[in-house]
């Protein structure tokens with residue numbers, strides 16, 4: 001069985017930061033196989049069930065769900081030779097080896113990205129058949145909003161390659177001399193979909209940010225690059241997506 005540092009194991013269980021984990025160990029509150037261990041670097045068995053804090057087994061959480069405000073410049077992948085990935089932004093407080101981004105945003109797209117190790121959730125939300133709503137803030141140049149254009153989005157824009165997109169709800173936020181700010185709600189996730197939809201109307205996306213994914217909305221207190229665990233309400237949505245109505 002793989003070995004892991006004791007302080008790291010405790011951190012990965014979810015309730016303690018690395019500093020707090022070290023403190024617990026120094027306070028002699030952590031036992032391994034019934035024996036107090038005061039060395040934070042002690043190598044414990046991963047998934048060990050005999051590690052206790054104050055006599056209570058420290059069992060790692062099975063699934064982790066993180067909301068990340070993805071900044072531009074990092075890619076939605078688990079590793080890459082050229083670029084930093086979204087996982088490089090995640091600190092040891094929540095990092096685990098099996099974390100992956102549930103879905104993809106382009107390198108220059110910002111906003112809501114969920115990182116998890118829950119493959120069922122990823123399947124239940126990313127499969128094209130599931131029609132999960134995604135809302136984007138779009139800044140487009142060379143695009144003029146009109147009622148006709150809004151209707152075309154609603155009826156299904158034809159993008160390059162001849163694919164007719166599912167109906168999408170377009171809303172004008174503002175027209176500035178440099179760009180048109182729009183909100184666009186789509187239920188698909190084709191490669192570069194928003195950019196291609198805007199291109200089909202003659203425009204060019206110069207800024208793109210995902211604001212929501214299903215019932216999960218980007219926490220605007222997270223600056224680009226910051227993340228947090230999903231809260232109870234957001235977790236309820238995950239449970240429902242996974243078919244657990246409790």
Ligand code: URA
Nearest residue numbers: 106109192193194195
């Ligand atoms: N549509 C795009 O064009 N890019 C993204 O990153 C997400 C949706």
